[in-house]
Amino acid sequence: MERIESFLRTINRAAGAAAGWLCLLLVLATVGDVFMRYLFHSGSVAVQELEWHLFxxxxxxxxGYCYDSDSHVRVDIFYSKLNDRRKALVNLAGDIFFLIPFCDLVITKSVPFVLRSWEILEGSPDPGGLPLRFLIKAAIPLGFTFLYLSALRSTLSNIILLKKTSGAGDD
Structure with a gap:
């Protein structure tokens, strides 16, 4: 079980690294767009769409990476006061009852939407826009698959922690 957890963490770290490099591309595209508009009084619909796609x-x-590294936003009025075992129980319940079903819903409902986009080779409806919109739509189920894998890793991690502390009692 720990090997599976480690493998899932590796996948999420790779997705996080990709997101980091995409941030750099997003900054470069945005700066380029600003320079083009304000210095040369020329804009590009394609560059603006590229910014949205990169975002x-x-x-x-x-x-998935943020969830995996526990760096997501959390309202922890009560959570911060819990011991590790109770935190694992809360996290496990959240993963099983909320995050995993939500990811499953988004993945299953977005696949037909993405397939239709690929069938028609959907592009931007705007003149001068990017021609390959179907590619960005494919990122929807892929991104939620990364989040789903992160939730599975979290579930395994919490089960491992609960097994290790099963005799320790609940402080």
Whole structure:
């Protein structure tokens, strides 16, 4: 079980690294767009769409990594006061009852949407926009697969922790 957890963590770290590099590309595209608009009074719909696409990829690929590294936003009024065993129980319940079903829903509902986009080789409806919109739509189920894998890793990690502390009692 620990080997599976380690493998899933490796996948999420790779997705997080990709999100990091995409951030750099996003910054470069945004700076280039600003320079073009304000210095040369020339804009590009394609560059603006590229910014949105890169932002979507950063979010979709980075969400699983953020969850995996426990760097996501958490409202921890009560959680911060819990011991490790109770935190593991809360995390396990959240993964099983909320995050995994939500990821499953998004993945299963987005696949037909993505397939239709690929069938028609969907592009931007805007003149001068990016022609390969179907590619960015494919990132939706992929990104949620990364988040799903992160939730599975978290579930395994919490089960391992609960097994190790099963005789320790609940302080």
């Amino acid at each position: 979507a990829l950063v979010f979709l690929f980075g969400a």
